[in-house]
Amino acid sequence: MNDAFDIRGESHIEVHKFRTGAIIIATLLALLIQSSFPIHFAKAAVLDLPLLVTIYFGLSRRNPSTGLLLGMFIGLLQDSLSGPTVPLGLYGIAKTIIGYLASSIGARLDTEHPAARFALTFAFFITHQGLIVITRRILLVQPEPWFNMHLIVAALVNALVAVFLFLLLDRLRKN
Amino acid sequence: MVGIPSRHKSLVLLAGVIVLQVLMLAVQIKRNSEGRLIRVWTVGAVSPFERAGSNSFGWIRNTWRHYFALQNTTRENEEIRRENDVLKLQISQLQGKAAEADRLAALLNFRQSHAEVPMIAARVIGVSAGTASRTIQLDRGERDGIRKNMGVITPDGVVGKVVETYPNAALVLLLTDKESGVGAMLADSRIQSPVGGQGEPLLIMKYVPNDDTVNFGERVITSGMDRIFPRDLPVGTVAEIKAGNPFKQIRIKPAANLERLEEVLVLLSLRPLEMKSEEPTQAKPSAPSAPVATPQPAVRR
Numbered sequence: 001m002n003d004a005f006d007i008r009g010e011s012h013i014e015v016h017k018f019r020t021g022a023i024i025i026a027t028l029l030a031l032l033i034q035s036s037f038p039i040h041f042a043k044a045a046v047l048d049l050p051l052l053v054t055i056y057f058g059l060s061r062r063n064p065s066t067g068l069l070l071g072m073f074i075g076l077l078q079d080s081l082s083g084p085t086v087p088l089g090l091y092g093i094a095k096t097i098i099g100y101l102a103s104s105i106g107a108r109l110d111t112e113h114p115a116a117r118f119a120l121t122f123a124f125f126i127t128h129q130g131l132i133v134i135t136r137r138i139l140l141v142q143p144e145p146w147f148n149m150h151l152i153v154a155a156l157v158n159a160l161v162a163v164f165l166f167l168l169l170d171r172l173r174k175n
Numbered sequence: 176m177v178g179i180p181s182r183h184k185s186l187v188l189l190a191g192v193i194v195l196q197v198l199m200l201a202v203q204i205k206r207n208s209e210g211r212l213i214r215v216w217t218v219g220a221v222s223p224f225e226r227a228g229s230n231s232f233g234w235i236r237n238t239w240r241h242y243f244a245l246q247n248t249t250r251e252n253e254e255i256r257r258e259n260d261v262l263k264l265q266i267s268q269l270q271g272k273a274a275e276a277d278r279l280a281a282l283l284n285f286r287q288s289h290a291e292v293p294m295i296a297a298r299v300i301g302v303s304a305g306t307a308s309r310t311i312q313l314d315r316g317e318r319d320g321i322r323k324n325m326g327v328i329t330p331d332g333v334v335g336k337v338v339e340t341y342p343n344a345a346l347v348l349l350l351t352d353k354e355s356g357v358g359a360m361l362a363d364s365r366i367q368s369p370v371g372g373q374g375e376p377l378l379i380m381k382y383v384p385n386d387d388t389v390n391f392g393e394r395v396i397t398s399g400m401d402r403i404f405p406r407d408l409p410v411g412t413v414a415e416i417k418a419g420n421p422f423k424q425i426r427i428k429p430a431a432n433l434e435r436l437e438e439v440l441v442l443l444s445l446r447p448l449e450m451k452s453e454e455p456t457q458a459k460p461s462a463p464s465a466p467v468a469t470p471q472p473a474v475r476r
Contacts, residue, residue: 031221031304032221032224032225032228033228034304034305035221035225035301035302035303035304035312036225036228036229036232036300036301036302038302039229039299039300039301039302039311039435039436039437040232040233040236042434042435045302045306046306048305048306050304050305063185064185064186064188064189065184065185065188068185068188068189068192069188069192072192072196076196076213077217077304078304078305080213080214080216080217080218081217081218081221081301081303081304082303082304082305082307082308082310083303083308083310083338083339083346083348084214084338084339084346085307085308085310085338085348085352085353085354086303086305086307086308087200087203087204088196088199088200088203088213088214089196089197089199089200089203090200090307091305091307092196092199093193093196093197093200096189096192096193096196097189097193100185100189104185132307135200139197139200139201140200140204142353154306
C-alpha cells in the first residue's frame with residue numbers, strides 16, 4: 001500500500017485511480033440493473049447493487065470526502081427511482097454514511113483480500129439496513145422491524161456477489 | 176480565526192451532508208411534497224435506457240432459453256446442425272413472439288369483455304430501485320392519458336395504482352407495498368374490509384372481527400368502495416387465518432402474479448367504475464366510500 005501524506009496534513013492513501021468515467025458509468029449501470037433486472041428475476045431484488053458500488057469505490061478510493069459524496073449521489077438517485085413512497089434522503093443518508101465508513105476503513109485496513117471484502121460487505125449491508133430502519137422509525141415515524149432472518153440471508157447473498165463484482169470492478173483500475 | 180483541522184474536514188462534510196438530507200426529509204414531510212422535479216429528471220433520464228435494456232434482455236433471454244440451451248442436442252451432423260440452429264433461432268423468435276401474443280391476446284380478450292371500462296395496455300419496463308418500496312414503471316405516461324390514482328390490473332387481478340406520472344412513463348405502487356391498499360370483500364361471506372400490503376408477497380386483511388367466519392381458500396374481490404377499482408375484480412385468495420385482538424389476521428395470496436409482471440392494463444378513469452359481472456352481486460355498500468389505504472373496520476353484508 002502506497003501511503004502518502006499530502007500538504008494539507010490529511011492522510012490520503014489513494015492507491016487506486018480509475019479510468020475516466022468508470023465511476024459514473026459503473027454507478028449508473030448499477031442503478032439501471034437494480035431497477036430492471038428484478039422484472040425478469042424476482043429474486044434479484046435481494047441484491048443492492050448501488051450499495052455494493054458505494055462500498056467498492058469507498059474502499060478503493062480511500063478518501064472519506066469523495067466516499068461520502070459518492071454515497072450521497074448514489075443514494076439520492078436510488079431514492080428518485082424508488083417512487084414517491086420513498087422520500088428523497090432515505091437511501092441518501094444511509095449511503096452517505098456507508099461511503100464515509102467504507103473509505104475510512106479502506107484507508108486503515110487491507111481490503112483487497114476476498115475474505116475481507118466478504119466480511120466488510122456483510123457488515124456494511126447490515127449497517128445500511130440499520131440506518132434505513134433508524135431513519136424510518138425516528139425521522140419518518142414509520143413502523144419497521146429491526147431484525148429478521150431475511151436480512152441475514154440478504155447480507156450473505158450481497159457479500160458473496162460483492163466478492164465477484166469487486167474482482168470485475170478491479171479491472172477498471174488504472175495500472 | 177481558528178480553522179478546522181484538515182483531518183476533521185471530512186467529518187464536518189459528513190455532518191453537513193447528513194444535516195442537509197435530514198432537512199430535505201423534513202421539508203418533504205412538512206409540505207407533503209415528494210421532490211417531484213428531481214424524480215422527473217431522474218426517471219426521464221433513466222427510462223429510455225430501462226426500455227432498451229428491457230427489450231434487449233427479453234431478446235437475450237428468449238434466445239438463451241430456446242437456442243443455446245438446446246445446442247448440445249444437435250452435434251450429429253455439421254450441416255444438419257447449422258440448419259437446425261437456424262431453424263431453432265427462428266423458432267425461438269417465433270416462440271417468444273407467440274408467448275407475447277398469448278399474453279397480449281389475454282389482455283385483449285379481457286379488454287373486449289369489459290369494453291365499457293376505458294383502459295390501456297402498458298409494458299413493465301422497470302421496478303423500484305430498492306427494497307424500501309414495491310413499485311413498477313410502465314412504458315406509458317401522461318401522453319397516453321394516464322393520471323395519478325388510476326387503477327392498474329391484469330386479467331388475473333388487481334395490481335396496484337398509479338402514484339406518479341411522467342410524459343412517457345408512469346410509476347405504479349404495487350398492492351404488496353406497505354402503503355398500498357384496496358377496498359375489498361370476501362366473495363362468499365360478502366364481508367368488506369380493506370386489503371393492504373406489508374412489503375411481503377402476501378397481502379393482509381386486517382379488519383375482520385373474530386366472530387365472522389372466513390374460509391381458507393375463499394376468494395377476495397374488489398368492493399368498489401375505494402372508487403378506483405370496479406367491483407368484483409379478483410384481489411386474491413385467503414392463504415392464512417389467525418385469530419387476533421380484536422380482528423382476525425387474514426393473509427391473502429394476490430391473484431395477479433405481482434413478482435412477474437410484464438404487461439398490465441391501466442384503468443383510464445378517475446371516476447368510480449362499474450364492471451359487468453358474470454355472477455349477480457349480492458353486496459350492497461352501505462358504508463361511506465373508503466379511500467385507498469385507509470383502514471376501516473369490516474362491514475358485514
